Amino acid sequence: MKNQERNVSSNFLDNLNVEFSSNSHSFLSRFDLNGSDSSDEDESDTSNDNLTKSGGKSSYELRQERLKAKIQELEDEAVAPKPWQLMGETKAELRPDNALLEEDLFFDHTTRQAPVITEETTKTLEEIIRQRIKDQAFDDVERKIKPVYDPTEFKKKLVLDQEKSKFSLAEIYEQEFLKQQETQKAEAKSSSLADVPNDEASEDQNRAALRKRMATVFAKLDALCNFSYTPRAPEPDVKIVSNMPSIVMEEIAPVTVSDANLLAPQEVQDPTRGVLKGTTEKAKTDRLRERRKKKSAQRVRHKERERTEKAVDKANPGLGNKHAKARVLHNLQKAEKEGTVSLIKDNRTKATKSSTAFFKQLQEDVSASVDAVRQGKQKTNLKNKRSTGSQFKL
Structure with a gap:
């Protein structure tokens, strides 16, 4: 360097x-x-x-x-x-001993410096102390008392009424005005009684006695009137209460709009449970659920039909009702399909109107008779075979 x-x-x-x-x-x-x-x-x-x-x-x-x-x-x-x-x-440690005493340092104080004690300062302090003693203005610490907490104190507090007032603003002003007048009358009466001289004290006593006697007489008269007086029965008040929401009553809908358009979708049809799914989105559980629902609806309809049929049969037994006739025809058709019953066709009522129909009917009758003869021969042959002695050989 x-x-x-x-x-x-x-x-x-x-x-x-x-x-x-x-x-x-x-x-x-x-x-x-x-x-x-x-x-x-x-x-x-x-x-x-x-x-x-x-x-x-x-x-x-x-x-x-x-x-x-x-x-x-x-x-x-x-x-x-x-x-x-x-x-x-x-x-x-870095500066020599008493090095600060040799320097004139300038720095800021955070606290206020005490004043220099002189005769003037002592006089002013004494005057301030005397004045405070005269005014009883002391700076002593005031004793604070911890408030006692009562757990049941909240019950004694007034509960603010948050409901809407039943009286109108005019009625409230009227009540306040009447209360103000009553207080003014009471004050005027008290002032007038205070101004009454001692000479009129005897007159006030006489008036009080007279009022007392009149009150007793009026009480007796009221009792006599009550024995013979029958008050009129109260008339019942007819009040029509419409079971409708207030919004419907207050709204003014146009005349051309029907009530069906004003209904919500939930009011027209019951909402379906679950999420709507298409045919491709449905799983096996969804399809089984729909099948069970369909079957339960069918069972309900079948039970309802049986219940109505039983009620009709009880009221009109026999074949006098359509339900009985339909049930008998259904049973016959079922027996015919099983082969237990054969239906005979009655063609006597039908008349042949043409030659083709006549010859066709004749051919059917001949074929039916031939079939009957053939079936009879087959039955006799079976009986003869069963009665031969070959089957009894040892």
């Missing part, structure tokens, strides 16, 4: 030498290291003294020596350790 600073200083000196050599001697005589101009007379005196002391050195050489000495001083100051005042925040 020192070598670098010395190189910088040597370069600076070389530049100064070139500059001084190029300039005139008069400019060099006015140049000062500290930057201040001196007079010609002082410069000449100092140059003569330096020549005598240095043994014949020129003023330029003397200036160069002073400049070198100044540069050396600055270098030493830059390299030397800095004092504790220039080191920023310092501790007591």
